[in-house]
Amino acid sequence: MTRTLAALLGTAITLSTLTAAQAQEVNLYSSRHYDTDERLYSDFTAATGITVNRIEGNGDELIARMQAEGANSPADVFLTVDTVRLARAAAMGLLQPIESAILEARVPAYLQDDDNNWFAFSQRARILFYDKTEVTNPPQSYQDLAKPEYAGQVCIRSATNVYTQNIAAALIAHLGEAAVQDWATAVVGNFARAPQGGDTDQLRGIASGECNIAMSNTYYYSRIIREGDSQITPEQLANIGWVFPNQNDIGAHMNVSGGGVAANAPNRENAIKFLEYLTSEQAQQYFSAGNDEYPAVPGVGLAPSVAALGIFRPDTIDLSDIAANVEAAVKVLNNAGWQ
Incomplete structure (x- = not known):
């Protein structure tokens, strides 16, 4: 009887120890694939003692994984780089x-x-870039991309890209679906090439002379300022100008990275602590210094590569309004023949 009780007590102590150990971790499902984020995780662990376990992948793949895992999912936090997948x-x-x-x-x-259900932690302005040697009157708004004078000059990403869907959804929220349908159809008529590649490829398209105008998130350009690019020479980079669109009305569209606590999070409190940490001064400065992004928290200083682009008026539309129009945006882009 004594040995049995001792054995039971030993088991209880072991289980208690395991529970305590599990409580000092957070399981992160993230589509952020930046090496610089390693510092965020290590600093969070240093500050809290909570270990960050990561599963990284495409946002859609992670969503499918969480859905398949159901109530048994180990995910505590879902972190991704766009409003579309957060809303989904x-x-x-x-x-x-x-x-x-x-x-x-x-x-x-x-x-x-x-x-x-989710919060944004960093931002990227989606702005217009142009070849200063070829374009004397660059577009000043997203709507200007539809002007006939820019026929055959525009490089942009595909309709399946979430950034394209986000900007179309934001414009629908501001202007209405009918107006954005006309806009999208006209922009397709101004394509210099079929949509292809990522944001850096749009900037490379300007450098190579394949197009005169492109749309890209700011942090891709800021990264080239900071690190260079094997396909863009310093001389070509100097010939690329930029415009923060719609400064007289809606402001420049902002894409975000954000996250939320998973529905079946086994470490819910640690998950909340992790999200709160991402809003700290330290983490917010690192989003800018480490990945050339704009902080989500007002008043946080910018890295030199980000500040070099200048001060601008951002679009402060509620992200939930953008999310509500993504389905309409996909329909508009498809109807326009935006590949």
């Missing part, structure tokens, strides 16, 4: 609403999901 995960019931005074205080309301 929430709509599929893969995220849970949370209450956090820290997140509410530090993240502006328009950068939060209306139901608190």
Whole structure:
């Protein structure tokens, strides 16, 4: 009897120790693939003692994985690089609403999901770039891309890309679906080539002379300023100008990285602590210094490569309004023949 009781007590102690160890971890499903994020994770662990376990992959793949895992999913946090997939995960019931005074205080309301399923932690302005040697009157708004004078000059990403879907959804929220349908159809008529490649490829298209105008997120250009690019010479880079669009009305469209707590998070409190950490001064500065992004928290300083682009007026539309128009945006782009 004594040995049995001792054995039981030993088992209980072991289980208790395991539970305590499990409580000091957070399982992150992330589509952010930047090596610089390693510092975010190590600093969070140093500050809290909570180990970050990561599963990285494409946002859609991670969503499918969470759905397949169901209630047994080990995911605590879903982190991705666009509003489209954040909204999709929430709509599929893969995220849970949370209450956090820290997140509410530090993240502006328009950068939060209306139901608190997700929050933005960094931003990238989606702006227009142009060849200064070829374009004397660059477009000053997203709508200007539809002007006949830019026929055969525009390089841009495909209709399946979430950044393209986001900008179309934002314009629908501002201008209405009919107006954006006309816009998208006219922009397709101005393509210099069929949509292809990533944002850096659009900038390379300007450098190579394949197109005179392109749309890209700012952090790709800022990264070239900081690190260079094997396919863009310093002379070619100097000939690329940029415009923050719509500075007299809606402002420049902002893409975001953001995240939320998984619906079945086994370490829910640690997950919330991790999201709160991403709004800290340290983490926000690192988004800018490490990955050339704009902080989501107001008042945080910018890295030189980001500040070099200048001050601008961002579009402060509620991200939930963009998410609500993504389905309409996909239809508009397909109807326009935007490949």
